[in-house]
Amino acid sequence: MTVTAMTAGELAKKVIAKESFFILDVRNEDAFEDWKVEGENIQYMNVPYFDLLDGVEDVLDQIPTDKDVVVICAKEGSSIFVAEMLSEEGRNVHYLQVGMKAWSEHLEPVKVGDLKDGGAIYQFVRIGKGCLSYMVVSDGEAAVIDATRMTDVFMNYANELGVTITNVLDTHLHADHISGGRKIAEAVNGVYWLPPKDATEVVFEYEPLEDGRTISVGNTKIDIQALYSPGHTIGSTSFIVDDAYLLSGDILFIDSIGRPDLAGLAEDWVGDLRETLYRRYRELAEDLMVLPAHFMMIEELNADGSVAEKLGTLFAKNHGLNIEDEAEFREMVTGNLPPQPNAYQEIRQTNMGKVVPDEETQREMEIGPNRCAVR
Amino acid sequence: MIQTDMVVDAKGLACPMPIVKTRKAMKELASGNVMEVQATDKGSTADLKAWATSAGHQYLGTTEQDGTLTHYVRKSNSDEIQDKTYPYVVSNEELETLLTNRAEIVLLDVREEAEYAFGHIPGAKSVPLGDLDADLSMDKDSLIYVICRSGSRSDLAAQKLTNAGFVNVINVVPGMSGWNGVLEKSM
Numbered sequence: 001m002t003v004t005a006m007t008a009g010e011l012a013k014k015v016i017a018k019e020s021f022f023i024l025d026v027r028n029e030d031a032f033e034d035w036k037v038e039g040e041n042i043q044y045m046n047v048p049y050f051d052l053l054d055g056v057e058d059v060l061d062q063i064p065t066d067k068d069v070v071v072i073c074a075k076e077g078s079s080i081f082v083a084e085m086l087s088e089e090g091r092n093v094h095y096l097q098v099g100m101k102a103w104s105e106h107l108e109p110v111k112v113g114d115l116k117d118g119g120a121i122y123q124f125v126r127i128g129k130g131c132l133s134y135m136v137v138s139d140g141e142a143a144v145i146d147a148t149r150m151t152d153v154f155m156n157y158a159n160e161l162g163v164t165i166t167n168v169l170d171t172h173l174h175a176d177h178i179s180g181g182r183k184i185a186e187a188v189n190g191v192y193w194l195p196p197k198d199a200t201e202v203v204f205e206y207e208p209l210e211d212g213r214t215i216s217v218g219n220t221k222i223d224i225q226a227l228y229s230p231g232h233t234i235g236s237t238s239f240i241v242d243d244a245y246l247l248s249g250d251i252l253f254i255d256s257i258g259r260p261d262l263a264g265l266a267e268d269w270v271g272d273l274r275e276t277l278y279r280r281y282r283e284l285a286e287d288l289m290v291l292p293a294h295f296m297m298i299e300e301l302n303a304d305g306s307v308a309e310k311l312g313t314l315f316a317k318n319h320g321l322n323i324e325d326e327a328e329f330r331e332m333v334t335g336n337l338p339p340q341p342n343a344y345q346e347i348r349q350t351n352m353g354k355v356v357p358d359e360e361t362q363r364e365m366e367i368g369p370n371r372c373a374v375r
Numbered sequence: 376m377i378q379t380d381m382v383v384d385a386k387g388l389a390c391p392m393p394i395v396k397t398r399k400a401m402k403e404l405a406s407g408n409v410m411e412v413q414a415t416d417k418g419s420t421a422d423l424k425a426w427a428t429s430a431g432h433q434y435l436g437t438t439e440q441d442g443t444l445t446h447y448v449r450k451s452n453s454d455e456i457q458d459k460t461y462p463y464v465v466s467n468e469e470l471e472t473l474l475t476n477r478a479e480i481v482l483l484d485v486r487e488e489a490e491y492a493f494g495h496i497p498g499a500k501s502v503p504l505g506d507l508d509a510d511l512s513m514d515k516d517s518l519i520y521v522i523c524r525s526g527s528r529s530d531l532a533a534q535k536l537t538n539a540g541f542v543n544v545i546n547v548v549p550g551m552s553g554w555n556g557v558l559e560k561s562m
Contacts, residue, residue: 028425050426051392074418078391364417 003083006070006094008106012127014031014068014185015298016305017038021068024059024093026052026082027100035368037072037096037128038298043222049078056085068094070107075099084179103128104366112291112304115242119218123291123306123371124153130295130370131177132307136241139218144184145166145239145247146293149362151180155187166190167215169224171249171293172236173198175262177339178362179351182206195228198235203353209237229280231273233374234265246288246311251276254300254309256373257320262344266334274329276322276370286312296373319375333374342368377447377562378488380408386415386443394426395420397448401432407452407528409435409489414444422428423448433524436493438562446488457532461537464546470520471556474498482517485532486551490524494558504528511539522547 014021020041025032026049036044046060063069063086071086071093073079078096087094096103107124112134114120126132134145135154142163144154147170158165168185172195175200182204185192193215196208211228227238232250236258239247250258256278260269287361288311295307302308315321323329341347343365349355350362357365383400383459385393393414404410412423420437423446427434438534463548465473473480474496484499491501499522513519519541526548531545 028422030425031421048422048425048429049391049420050398051429053391053395053398073381073390075390081391366464 001089001090001092003037003080003087006090006095007097008102008128009108011070011096011103012038012106012108012125012305015042015127016301019068022064022069024063024069024071024082024086026071026073026078027150031074034328035100040298043067043266047203049073049082050084051292052082054129056082056089060086060089060091063091065091068312070094070096071220072096072103073099075101093172099365100128101363104363107133107148107150107152108305109153109157110304112245112308115287116244117242120202121241121291122157123246123308124148125295125301125305125307126177129177129303129366129368132291132293133296134247134291136217136224137163139159140164141166141218143169143215143217143224144181144285145169146171146249147180147184147332149178149183149366151187154180154184164188167193167217167224169209169239171195171238171247173202173348173351174250175233175344175348175351176372178347178355182353186307190318195226195233195235195237197230198233201352201354213239227280227284229276231260231269231276233263234248234269234272236276240284243285245291247291247293249293250283251320252281252290252314252321252370253296253373254290254307254314255318255334256296256375257318259372259374260333261308262340262367263339263348266337270330270333273333274326281311281321282315284311286310286315290314294370294372296370296375337374338371341371342366377492379411379412379447380404381389382426383410383412385419386413388414389416390418390422394422397423397438398426398430401430401448401450404450406450409447409449409486409487412446412448415442417444420444420446433490438481443547449487449490449492455552456499458549459526459546461530461533461544461546463528463533463544464545464548465520467547467549467553470522470547474556475521479518481513481517483519483521483529484523484551485521485528486523490551492561494560496551497552497557497559504532507532507535511536512542513541516542518543518545520545520547522550524551526550 025046028048032046071079076099083095121133122134136143165188168181193209194206208273215224225240229238295315424434431451433449437446471512482499523529536544
């Protein structure tokens, strides 16, 4: 029977549609435990490929025939190997093209909404890693926020929309993924903005994003207002776009809040985090649509694949916004932190421009989930 | 250079081939011997380690030079479950006390060279069990402590030394598998 390649994009569409299917993950057990393709209706089996080298007879009866089967490994070689054996046993199976490597890099663009004076805001969902980037488009111009390393995706998308990228912004110095912001700004000759308090060690030129600063996109008045909101990092800055969207960076997520420890200063920054979430954000309009820089669980995705929720709803439902007692809050965000993202220190150094790893190394550094939140 | 018994060249090969090749070659390797696997696929380190553990072999370690990874694996050795018969033994803790007190002893590590290279007790002398015959030049009265991974190879070595006329030979049990003290690498 047949073996069919499935692209990361096709797999993303299945996940967003909440399709029910079967994944045979043939990476070793540690890798599977650490990070896998997540979805609400996925049935999993993890058997390392090296346990299947003599044949798949032992696992055959555990692999369903009534739903799609996708064999997955790190880079695709082993999944093809196993898929072919399953095919020889009479099964129709798929393998994930370029494996988890492609899954980590895939970006799914979703339109979040229209802006008042024309124009629109798009979200780029990095579904495998939980990173979210944005493009604000108006009147032939675009601003890109929290761009990932896969810069072509943003530049090609701008081309397709027929707009020119003029401004590129990062809400903070990222620790879980390598920013593509500076690279895009250089390629399009645009302005690269960074919060100055996160940029004290960077070795390149940037425009300082200070509290209250306004950036316009296009001739129509689509403003991006910077709102200083420290806590995840000392410089973390949120943006209010068109008085309708709150780009909250890594401070506030849908079902969790930012962790304050990735620069090694949890105790110092927890107070800032509290101040931002319990005072500064409280002063904002509750009907702002919150657009974070990450999601943690696939359940946070809306039906169209976007990740967005009204600020008022988060005040009501997000546990991290509802801890009255300050000591308890402090304990929650510093006492019980999840493991740190893979290679987070090297990633920070890269984002400061201090080291320039080759592409393969950058890819390796980003493997795994983002782990920027506490819940 | 670490001495090994077999070299598998998996350079330039992508997953799953490094493991496929290693696994095939492993069937030809004698129990207890060490294989060296050269590979350029970065994922091969985690996979080789996981495969070796799953297959019951002993993953020793990996070195990297100019983009080539060299993995060292020792084939599982069924001999090591045999009963130890040499009567004079000390525990790891007793050995540690002797070393702390700077006692005048010879510590003989009879594991394979690659095992020794990836972690041994500082001051230990490496003489793999198979090379012991060639290295009996020590003073017959020396106080010799013999160590291996689990105490089995050192049991055989202790018997061999005693038969060769050494009078003060002691086996360290269990040996490196239970060693919590200082380790040194030599690569």
